[in-house]
Amino acid sequence: MTGNLDQDLLLGINALAGTHAGLYELATNSLFRGIPIFGSLVALWFVDDCAKRRSRMLAGLFGVCLATMLSVWLQFHVFVHTRPLLDPALHVNSVAVPWSWDRQSSFPSDTATLFFGLATVVFIENRWAGWLCFLWATVVVALSRVAFAFHYPSDVIGSLVLGVAFVMLFGRPSYPRVVIERMLVTLGNRMYLVHAFLFVFLAEASNLFLSLEQLGKDLVRMVHS
Template identity: 60%
Template sequence: MVSADGITKKAVPALIIAAAAVFGFLIFSARFSQAIGGIWDRDLLLWLNSFAASHQYVWQLANNSLFRGFPVFFSLGALWFADDSRERRSRMLAGFLATCVATVLSVWMQFHLATHTRPLLDPAIPLNFAAPSWDWDRRNSFPSDTSTLFFALATVIFLENRLVGLFCLVWVAVVVAVPRVIFAWHYPTDIVGSLVWGLACVLLFSTYLRTLFERTLILFEHRMYIVHALVLMFLIEASDLFLSLQSLGKILVQLAG
C-alpha cells in the first residue's frame, strides 16, 4: 500500500527511525571529535598546516568555484540531462533535498554544538600559517558545512555512476576538504563528520523519498522546463555555497526583528 504522499506506510516510521539514528550518530561523532581533539586530531592538523599552509595557491585553488566544483557540477548536469529517466531524476532530486538539509543542519550544529573552537581562532594552537582573515559568526567547527555540501553532491553522483562518483568523492576530499584542515578552518574529525553526515543524508533521502519525487515528476511531466530551471538554480546556488540565500536569510531576520 502506498500513501498519497508517495511514501509507503511502512517506510514512514522507518524513515523517522533512520533519520533519528543518523542524527544521533552525528551528535555522537561530535562528542567523539571533542574527546580526541587533543590527541591525533590536533597532531594531524599541525602536520598538514606545517606541510602545505605556506603555499597560497592551495588556498586559492580550494576556494576557486570553477576549479573545485567543475567535476562535481559538470557530472550532475550531465547525469540530469543524459536522458529522460524519471527514476534517476527522482533519486537526484531526493539527493539535492538531502544536500540542502545536511548543509543547513551542519551550520546549525556549528552554532549550537560546543564541540571545539575552530583551530584558526584558538590562540593555544601554534599554527605555521593560517587562512586569510574572515568575519566569523560561528566559532565551533564541527562539522564542515562546505565539505558536507560537496560530499553530499558527490554521493548523489556515486549513486548514479560508481566510477565517476568515486572520482568526485576523492576530488572533494583532496581539493575541498583537506585544504580546510591545512589552513586551520577545521580539524580532521570535522571533515570525517562531514563525510558521514553528507553521505548518510543522501542515502537516507534517496531510499525513502525517491517515490515522492517520482510522483512529483509525473505531475510536471508536461512542464519539465520548470523542473529543469529549478535544478539549474539549485546547482548555481550550491556552487556558490548558498551564499546568496544566506545573505537573503540574514536580511529577512533583520527585517523581522
C-alpha cells in the same frame, strides 16, 4: 606529538601547506573545486529522460541542502572545539582570508558536508564517477580545509558522515522518490521548469548556499525586530 591524534594530524597537514597562497587560491576557486562534481551531476541529469533517476537525484539533492543547513546550525549552536585558526593555543600557519569568522566552533565543516553530499548523489547514479568525486572532494575540499587550519580532521570526518547519511536518508527510501517522480510525470511538457530549478539550485550550491543563509538571517532579524 601531543598525544591528541586530531590535533597532531591538523598540525602535520598544516605544516605542509598552511602558508601556500597559491594552493589556497586554487582550493577555494569555485570553478576548479566544483567542476568535476557539478559537471557530473549535470551530465547524469541529462544522460536520458528517466523520471525515476531524476527523482532519486532530486531527493538526494534535497538531503544535501538539509545536511549543509544543519552543519551551519551546529557550528552556531553546538560548541565542540574552537576553529584551529582562531585558537590562540595553537600555532598554526595560515593565509589571509577576505572575510571575518562568525562561527567560533568548526564542527562540522559545512563546505565538506556539501561536497561529500553531492559526491554521494553522483555515486548512487554512477559508481566510477562517484568514487572520483569522493576522491576530489577529499583532496581538494576536505584536506585543504584542514591544511589552512579552518577545520580539524574530525570536522571533515563528521561532514562525510553527515553528507552521506542525509543523501541516503532522502535518496534511498521509496516514499520521497515516488512523490517527486509523480511530480515530474505531472509536469510532463513543462520539464524546462524543473531544469531551471536544478540550475538555480546548483548555482546556489556552488556558492555554498550563502544567499540562502543570508536570507535566513534576514528573516530572523525581521521576526525579532
